[in-house]
Amino acid sequence: MRVIPYVLISFLFLVFLGCRKQYEAPVPYEFANAPGAGRFTAPVRQSIEGVYGVTDGAAQFGEQVALKWSYVLDGADTTHFLSIFTGVDVCFFNLEVEPQADILALTGYWRKLVNTETGRTRLAVRVKRNGQLQRYSGGLTAGDTLVLDGVYGNRTAEPTQKLTFTYRRPLNQKPFSILAHRSGGRTSDLLSVSENSIEIIRLASRLGATGIEIDVRYTKDGVPILYHDNSLNLRLIQKNGLDGAIEKYTYQQLQTFVRLINGERIPTLEEALETILTNTTLNFVWLDTKYIGPMDKVQALQQKFRQRAILARRDLRIVIGLPTQGAVDAYNALPDKENTPILCELDTAITRSLNARIWAPRWTLGPQTEEVLAMKSENRTVFVWTLDEPKFIEQFITEGRFDGILSNYSPVVAYYHYIGQ
Amino acid sequence: MKNLFIVVLTVLLAGLSETAGAQSDSSETKRGPYTLVVSVGGGLSYYSTRLGVPSSLEQPTVSRFGIPATLRVMWHPDHRLRLGLETGLVPMYSYQGNAPASRARVRVSAIPILLVFSMPLAWLSGTERSLARRLAVSGGTGAYLIRSHLEYAGVVNSSRPSVGWMLGGSYTQPIGRKFRVATELKWFNASATEDAAFVLQLQLVWRAFSW
Amino acid sequence: MHSKPIRLWLSGALLAASVSLAAAQGGRQPFQQPDERQPEIYFPQAPRPGEWRKSLGLIFTTTPPELTEEVRVSVPAVDFNLQKGLSKKLFLTGRLQTQFVQSNLGLGLRWATPLSDRLFLSVGDDMTGWFGALLIKDVFNSQAYGLQNFPNLSLGYRLNRDLQLTVRGEGILDMYYRSKVGTLAVVDNKWQVNGFAVSFVLEQPFYGNQHVSLGFRAAYSNFNWQFWSLYDTFDRNLFYPQVIFGFIL
Known part of the structure; x- marks a missing residue:
């Protein structure tokens, strides 16, 4: 029966095609997003932040972690979240307070960004006093040690595996910019929200970011919007039949037909800046120039929101990134460059000629120690971009010469920065 | 789609094997004639994969059928394997519906630019009387220029290249020394844009010249 | 919604054609064993x-969207194979793939045996x-190198006198990786499974006496040396489809 070999080969082909896996990492926990912090008063929250040793769960999350609070503002409401950054597989925890609990309790999920591992977790904050774990409600005395203990699980399963974090020391307080790429992170890391969306801007702080880089383009009718790629494509948007450069479409057409990969609308730059200013605590915005053409509309929005930040007493720097000679030309063509902070991604000579206060070389050029020290001696800030490789992030931070790192993996940058001594 | 892969692969392998005895030794040292063959064809296409209609459109209507055209130039050396280039126009799909401002229409089509390999199921040095000699499978790789047309609050014609593949099976009937008529079933797949269509075509095959 | 039944119908029609063809041809024309x-x-x-054999060709690798995002292209690499028979069943293999800014040199040993007059294994x-x-300038000051190991198993089937099909399965193991940017370097020297690959290759005469290898290789792997400069951070197997075309010299 000569048919058998072909059936076998065909079967093998089927098996091989079947091995192509579709990766997904849905968030296994639904946040209540309740305003306030419940029993987690400001002093309690402050006391919880720090570097902790991992007693139970070290195989999954590493030997130590960094705990940091963030919050989102919605009008008069403030919603607090605790983030835990680990040094393993770009893993982070997002936790919200449990307002109904009669102890200091947190619940949420963990996720490893390099793969699809995720799960739910519940933790309680307690204090170890005289060798005994006791209820904690604030007020530490000498010899007390904070302990967060609880359970974690995989995916949506009920958490059962033991997890214990024991306080070691405060977070590294040295100023350092943790800048999240594409408004918070990449779509290819299977985040629950799309890159360059309003939703990811609101999430960025919980991923460890102190600032964000956002990609600015123009619609056909001249509306500055957030979009990274040159064309509409299935990496970023849901399938709709539209293709080609986003600049060929009007704002109305995009609003009607285009949804980002997780269902969000493409935001305007104005909406994005409004969100950053009024809903987040982010203190740095890097407006990456993806467009070719006049810069005046972006400059106008930059100036408007800088002014509003000053009036709101908000610590917020908004700078225009110049990644190409074309962007430099567009900047040079502006009739008035007052109140237009810029960041130059080109070489040091161009940075000096533009008198940019921030220089941002590519990380693939290495630490460039001589150039970095020279630029810093001229009171310029130096960032490096877009650095995602965890081992190199560790080395760049350990060397300590840069003022910040732009990364898709802000949880890793946060981890290595905060555990620094 | 995987089932189709399996079936086409089985057709290819079974056909190639079962006709083995009908062949001459194709690795003889003396070279046979080389021929340049030009095919033009048209037929019916069917969009075979998921399409996306925005939820903002009310009462949408969708069309998956179209009329494709193909131009293929192949070099037929003196053995089984043939090599050539293919282009044409493949309608993918269209939809329309009521959007907030007006009626909206979207049309998607592709221009394949493919390097094509083809093999008859049998390789005979003599006539084309054998059924298996008239049956051929082809596979191609290259680019598709995906074109989209939007009519809503203005007209936007746009295009973008996408890597992609093609797989086909054909039957060719001789109708003279220089001409053949062929029918071919093809599957086009533009992988970057996730567009795929089956195409059934009638083709005129012209053996342009031999040397 | 209605596309699946039509695909099934088409699949069925093709299968029927295949079976009919096999039935029509089968038994009438027995396979002839090639004499060489x-x-x-x-x-x-x-x-x-003691015999050498070699081939020169190109391998086109389609870039995975996870790494190259909207840029989806088929990247060519020059592919040179060199093999030498050591004994009746044992042979050495050597392979160089290069894109000039990055290259890959492989050395291996293979043991092959016929299972029947048509079926072969290695x-x-x-x-x-x-x-x-x-x-x-202003973009890269980077180097990287590494070692990978590919245990492999091939099944070959002589479809007829001039056409040979090979199905090859390979495991891909990472053994060493070193990456350097400027003065900083990172090293990973853990042995770990990186993925696997399956190839389907036809070998046959093309024109005159010139034989070619034409095939498709699908690799599912975590790391691919051709894309080292994209600094893949994913711990997931990505899909790397490859088209193989080589002239057997």
């Missing part, structure tokens, strides 16, 4: 002891070393 070997590189048959192991360097 065909030129081959992938087919699992050892060269005669098992082997290839050790490859890759190296890449990019020095571009």
